[in-house]
Amino acid sequence: DRGEIVGGFYYYVFTENPEKNKLVIFDKKAIMKRKPDKASAEFWGGEKDKWEYNKTTKKNVKKGKETVEGWYDEMVYKTVARAAYGNITIDSQKIDDDYVQLKKAENTYFEQVIEEEIKDNANKEIIDVSDFEEVTDQVEEVVEEVSEPEPTESGVNEADDILQGMRSAKETTPDF
Numbered sequence: 001d002r003g004e005i006v007g008g009f010y011y012y013v014f015t016e017n018p019e020k021n022k023l024v025i026f027d028k029k030a031i032m033k034r035k036p037d038k039a040s041a042e043f044w045g046g047e048k049d050k051w052e053y054n055k056t057t058k059k060n061v062k063k064g065k066e067t068v069e070g071w072y073d074e075m076v077y078k079t080v081a082r083a084a085y086g087n088i089t090i091d092s093q094k095i096d097d098d099y100v101q102l103k104k105a106e107n108t109y110f111e112q113v114i115e116e117e118i119k120d121n122a123n124k125e126i127i128d129v130s131d132f133e134e135v136t137d138q139v140e141e142v143v144e145e146v147s148e149p150e151p152t153e154s155g156v157n158e159a160d161d162i163l164q165g166m167r168s169a170k171e172t173t174p175d176f
Helices: 028-033 072-086 092-121 158-172
Strands: 007-012 022-027 046-054 059-068
Touching: 007 028, 007 072, 022 028, 022 072, 028 072
Parallel strands: none
Antiparallel strands: 007 022, 046 059
């Protein structure tokens, strides 16, 4: 047992610029300030409602309060750790460089797998193509003629009927 928690801290280490190293200290008040308003007593500890099943109403009924120990130490640790991780600045250039390096490694790996498969499976079975027959038949080209649309009863084809209807509708539509 280490005793009651009085605070927490985290330490930023900059390997390339040690002069930027930083120690951040939280007292208990600063940690509790980060505790959510609706924090569950099962996690943080404290009092919670006690429920019992009522056989006559066939429902759970509140029967006072009970004290729960919870995981206070772990929740304090989580709060400090989240504050520390939240303050880490993400260098997008490093992420991009790492991503490109990962993609190159993947491509190299896949190329090696393909080369290995070719080396294992290539030139196993000899295919004999000396027994062939030359085909000299000519292919007949088929050209289909496009015919004009047939006129309807009004003497105009169907597409012209539709266009004419659209024009007349446009002329009768008011401009807004």
